[in-house]
Amino acid sequence: MFKLTTRWQWALRTLAAIFGAGLLTYLVRRVGFEKVVEDVLRLGWGLALVIALGGASHLVRAWAWRLALTDWSSGVSFLRILQLRLASEAAGQAGAFGQLFGEGLRISALSPKIPIDCCISSVALDRALFNATGAMVSIAGIVAALLIVSLTHALRLYAMLFAVILISLLFGVALAILKRWPILSRSARALCRW
Numbered sequence: 314m315f316k317l318t319t320r321w322q323w324a325l326r327t328l329a330a331i332f333g334a335g336l337l338t339y340l341v342r343r344v345g346f347e348k349v350v351e352d353v354l355r356l357g358w359g360l361a362l363v364i365a366l367g368g369a370s371h372l373v374r375a376w377a378w379r380l381a382l383t384d385w386s387s388g389v390s391f392l393r394i395l396q397l398r399l400a401s402e403a404a405g406q407a408g409a410f411g412q413l414f415g416e417g418l419r420i421s422a423l424s425p426k427i428p429i430d431c432c433i434s435s436v437a438l439d440r441a442l443f444n445a446t447g448a449m450v451s452i453a454g455i456v457a458a459l460l461i462v463s464l465t466h467a468l469r470l471y472a473m474l475f476a477v478i479l480i481s482l483l484f485g486v487a488l489a490i491l492k493r494w495p496i497l498s499r500s501a502r503a504l505c506r507w
Contacts, residue, residue, distance in 0.1 A: 381435040388426045
């Protein structure tokens, strides 16, 4: 059984590597190799800074996800968590279905030692916190734009409306967490039984 699992893992990894290399080759050929080299040279050390900041972001998010596993975090290594985070993010670049696939991948490939409900709740908490922080950054950007940039009356009205909607959603999420409303627990239990 172990050899069969290992063979499947290697086959999937090889397939993913071939698919990734093919996709990269296609994208470089479509954009043009000279254009890619020109853009990389223009960015210079700035490209290394962008990659380093993006990598640091993924490291912090992987660490936070590991913390969300609470009692089961010792059952999986940090490197495994980081691998699953990067695979999930890569799949999420393909749109909504890719993101669903990526989150499902994180849940199913986490560890057979960790109960499925803990896996689901840790991924849901991680995604919810990521979305909440994104909403907070959006609100800060809207407020800064309202204070600094001169906007038309209609645009100012839409920006304030959007900020109020985001603040209301954040308040609703915080209230649901504080009151422990069982919003998704029935569907999670049904998914676990399935």
